[in-house]
Amino acid sequence: MGRLFGRHPNWTIAVLLAAVVLVWLIFAVWPEWLVNVIGRKKTFVNTLINGLTLAGLYFLVASGFTLIFGLMRNVNLAHGAMYLLGAYIGYEVAEASGNWFLGLVVAFLAVALFGVLMQVLIFRRMEGDDLRQTMVTIAISIIAADLMLAVWTGTTYQFTPPEWLFGAITLPIVSVVKSSGDAVFIKYPAYRLAVFFLAVAVGIALWVFLNRTRVGMMVRAGVNDRDMLAASGVNIQLVFMLVFGLGAGLAGLAGVVGGTALSIAPGEDLRYLLASLVVVIVGGLGSISGAAVGALIIGLAEQFGLAYFPTYGVVFTFLIMVLVLAVRPQGIMGGR
């Protein structure tokens, strides 16, 4: 902290101030003038938590995308299709078995397997040719979207999450104090909070995997220099398969999680592909921490845009992307 302050005093002060203001905005009871300026506190806090939830979901999708890109330079534009495939598979399993968690696990494994097959059967044939790989993923996403439409039709599906995750919990945040002196606390759906914490858990697990395990070390070495890693006796194809499986599996997992928070329908694949693209462009391609930062920014921006400037939510997201590209083309946490 002290070192950070010594290096960037102005930034540190600004960030600390912003944090204090934010904490005050969340926990204090808002005075009249503030309500007049930006509306009711309930809207603000709900938007904030919605933004965090969405950020969690975006992180789950984008982390797989960025993981695959980081190691293999493969822009997997079929990532959205994998998300949707995971959602449908998870739905079928959860409905058949009545166990939501089984649906989650099976979706992860099935989509991971799909990813491994793609890597082995297709991408291995065109290693080092980024553009062709990207085109193939586009072709796969076209075919997959159409076949999924054929199997699951255009109906919207809704998961039933486990009982104890359903319903709302009361947060220790006062929204208003009534004239009678009773404090009104803010309620929030438990499941959506769980999404955020799941994303945090997955983020930490990925960090531990990449930084504290032997395989993670190989992956990081592969990101830096693929050829050297192969030359030092590591079976790099195996590492590729593993990472592709993991990244694809994360998309499938996110499909179940996101499909439960919102719903599953054709077209969602595109939405989450766009989200992953923007998140990793903003955060920096190939970096997990970048995906986290990008997901936070985009998730919050989208929800605040939706709440306060309803028609222009998407434009907001887009403007952030343009701004980041103009100032820092490699993304906020991007290397080089």
Place this chain on the structure above:
Amino acid sequence: MDPSRIWTRVHPLQWLLIVLLLAYPGPASDFFTFQIGAYSLILGTIALSLMMLGGLGGMVSLAQLTVAGLAAYLVAIFGENSVGVLGLGWPWWVTCLVAVFIAAVFSAFVGAISVRTEGIYTIMITLAIAVAFFFLVRQNYVVFNGWTGFAGIEPPTLFGVYWRDPAPFYYLSLAVAAFFYWAVVYCSRSPFGLALQAIRDNPRRMHALGFNVAAHRVTAYFLAGIIAGTAGVLLAWFNGRISPGSVGVDVAIDILVIAVIGGMRHPVGPFAGAVVFVLLQNFAIDLIDRERFNTVIGLVFFLVVLFSPDGLLGIWSELRSRFQQSRQSRFHSRGSSGGSKTFDSVGASQSSH
């Protein structure tokens, strides 16, 4: 060019093609003239703008349909429409000029955003722009009339001809397509086009030689925007309407599919791709279930990318070189005799690391 030399410079096969294209509406029914012929030419022209960026400049943009769509929207906004939102009623030629110009400026803007990044980033950024534009027009009711979009867009009636009749519209599309085809060929041999291709092959060296790499790329985007914008005006007249569905990502990807299926090495590729695409679109119903067109086109795209990165052009030049070299036992001659040397495969120049 000396007019008398035209006769010797144009290959007999090309003359045959020109005559065929001109005579096409004669025997063809209205459906084939309008829905197949004119539509292929319009899609081909949009894909041509992508070919110019991707083939000459090595920048594969997914936003070219968005540029065309913007021009189509502007035609509805500045000109006449039957929806009752905007429709300023400007004279048709002012409308067209302004629409194409704004579309080209927008294209240059897209270029300016993405030039600072390399290769694979371009496709991601332009895809994000295309999606953002789609959501913008779908949500904005004040200017773009949201979900419904605009209907009742009419081409002008000039010289006593109603230009949306099949044959006149076909010739209009053919004239536009032919002009831009010629323009791209001309551009590829001009100093600007040569510099652009050199930048595609080695941006750092060109930068060191004193060329302004970013300016060349943005100019290419501007020129491609003129092509796409003009095609967009035609597209608006063709459909008579424009809505978010016409600028969706699936359509934007269709344009890429067309360019890749045809091949991006030569301007003729996008048109070949467009013909195949439109024929498949209309007649895949006979091969397979009506609803599964996307699977068919996806599979064709998949196979082309997998086995012939240069698309139909690649297959054509492969066949030709096989035929010519059949006596010598030389294989692996991919791309060695592909017409003019100035067009190289995009794929080969894209490995950026």
